[in-house]
Amino acid sequence: VGLGSAKDAVGPGEELAYFIQYKNNASVSLEDAVVSVRLTGEMFDMSTLETSGAADLLTNTLVWSPAQTKALEILEPNEEGQVSFTIKVKSDYPAQNRGDKNFTLKVDARIESPTVPPPLNVGKTANFGAVETKVAGRLAMEAGAYFRDAGAKVVNKGPFPPRVGVPTNFTVHWDLTNFGTDLNEVEVRAKLGDKVSFIGKVKNNAGSDLQFDPATREVIWRIGELRAGAGALDQMPQAVFQIEATPGASHLGQYIPLLGSTEVKAKDNFTGLDLRNSLSPLTTRLEKDSTVRPSDGLVRQ
Numbered sequence: 001v002g003l004g005s006a007k008d009a010v011g012p013g014e015e016l017a018y019f020i021q022y023k024n025n026a027s028v029s030l031e032d033a034v035v036s037v038r039l040t041g042e043m044f045d046m047s048t049l050e051t052s053g054a055a056d057l058l059t060n061t062l063v064w065s066p067a068q069t070k071a072l073e074i075l076e077p078n079e080e081g082q083v084s085f086t087i088k089v090k091s092d093y094p095a096q097n098r099g100d101k102n103f104t105l106k107v108d109a110r111i112e113s114p115t116v117p118p119p120l121n122v123g124k125t126a127n128f129g130a131v132e133t134k135v136a137g138r139l140a141m142e143a144g145a146y147f148r149d150a151g152a153k154v155v156n157k158g159p160f161p162p163r164v165g166v167p168t169n170f171t172v173h174w175d176l177t178n179f180g181t182d183l184n185e186v187e188v189r190a191k192l193g194d195k196v197s198f199i200g201k202v203k204n205n206a207g208s209d210l211q212f213d214p215a216t217r218e219v220i221w222r223i224g225e226l227r228a229g230a231g232a233l234d235q236m237p238q239a240v241f242q243i244e245a246t247p248g249a250s251h252l253g254q255y256i257p258l259l260g261s262t263e264v265k266a267k268d269n270f271t272g273l274d275l276r277n278s279l280s281p282l283t284t285r286l287e288k289d290s291t292v293r294p295s296d297g298l299v300r301q
Contacts, residue, residue, distance in 0.1 A: 009134040009271035010105070012043070012180070013091040016133070020064075020109045023080035030113040030125060033072040035064040035083055041105040043090045043135045051085035075113070089135060093179045101181055101228035102270045103135040136271045137181030137228065141188070143262045143279045144288025146171050152202055152240045161296050162256060162284060167246045171202060172259060172282065174221060174239045177231030181270040186223040188264045191216065192243065193257035199242040206230075206237035219259075226266065245284070251299040255283035 010016060020037060024030050037053075039046075039060040046057055053064040064083045066073040071081050094100065112126035146152075147160045149171045158168030174188055186207070192198060198212040198219060207223030221239045230237055245256045262279040284297035 007133060009136050009268075009273055010089055011136045011273075012089055012093070012138050015048075015086060015088045016105075017084065017086045018107055018131075019082050019084045020111075020129070021080065021082040022075075022111050022127075024075040024077055026115075026117040026125065027077055028115065028117045029077065030075040030115045031073065032066055032115075033075055033111055033113040035069075035072070035109065035111045037062040037085070037110075038108045039087070039106070040108070041103065041135075042094050043103045044105055045088045045090045048088035049085065050087070053083060053085065093138070098227075098229055098233060101137075103180060105133045105135060107131050134271045135180060136268050136273045137183060137275065138179045139183060139186070139226070139264060139266050139275050139277055140177040140179065140231075141262070141264045141277055141279060142173075142175045142288075143190075143259070143282060144173050145258050145282045145284070145286055146173065146289045147286060148289060148291040149240075154202055154240075154242060156242070158244070160292070162245065162247050162251075162299050164247050164249055164252055164299060164301055167244050169199065169242055169244050170258060170284075170286075171240055171242050172219075173288070174262070175231070176206075176223070176226070176237040176264070178226045178228060179232060180228055181268050182228050183226045183266040183275065184224060184269060186226045186264070186266040188221040188223070188239070188262065189218050190262040191218050191260040193245065193259065195248055195251070195256065196243050196245045196258055199244050201239075201241050203238065203240040205235065206239075210239050210241055247299040252301060253298055255285050255297050256299060258282045258284060 053062040055062050109129045112124050114124050147156050154171050156169035162168045201210045204210045211220045247256050259282040264277045266275045285294050286292050286297055
């Protein structure tokens with residue numbers, strides 16, 4: 001019996017398809033063969049299981065017998081076939097403690113028949129197969145722009161609602177949460193809008209210093225290493241920086257684009273995969289600032 005699964009590593013929420021292939025290598029026909037599979041791993045979402053076999057969700061076991069698969073009644077010499085099932089990886093990790101990381105999904109398959117080819121003297125004919133898959137981590141990020149920012153103890157200057165030709169300050173928050181695996185080479189970057197300048201750093205509690213590249217107009221935060229559970233089980237890695245926007249006449253009645261798409265990338269230490277995430281651009285609509293109304297961000301004369 002052999003198990004087919006093309007991937008060594010998968011991500012949370014991904015759908016997996018498993019194929020259990022079997023072949024009678026004996027010189028006689030095998031009768032009443034039974035294929036069974038045992039699923040082991042906290043990240044299997046058993047509620048998404050789809051299979052033609054009989055499923056026991058208490059033991060996470062699947063069984064295909066002649067009752068479900070007629071071809072298993074008699075397997076002629078050299079005859080082969082397969083059964084299959086699909087299941088999704090859970091979207092959320094069951095992590096509760098620091099040691100809860102590096103999750104794996106294991107599938108053990110077995111086929112057996114009461115027919116025993118001569119000259120063997122055993123109770124039944126059986127064979128085994130197994131496949132193990134690593135579950136990659138997930139790096140979640142939130143980005144928000146604020147005019148009133150008591151949390152960062154910053155007083156932003158300038159008019160709000162913003163006015164044409166008059167500079168207004170805003171603060172941008174980047175918050176990270178890491179699930180499932182330890183990461184390295186963690187980096188966040190985003191490009192400032194056309195009428196926006198970088199004033200300076202306010203706060204950074206993780207990794208190297210926040211930097212601004214005048215040539216590319218990008219704000220860059222290199223965190224480096226990030227442990228599993230960072231931001232969920234302990235302090236959230238956060239960077240805060242201040243910017244200044246001076247709207248032009250073309251922005252009248254519109255929101256000012258403050259920051260382009262925020263890109264975050266990392267290397268997963270457990271699976272070796274490159275993790276990437278992208279957030280929508282930020283404007284003076286200031287969705288995260290609960291002290292303002294959406295219409296306040298529209299530029300006035």
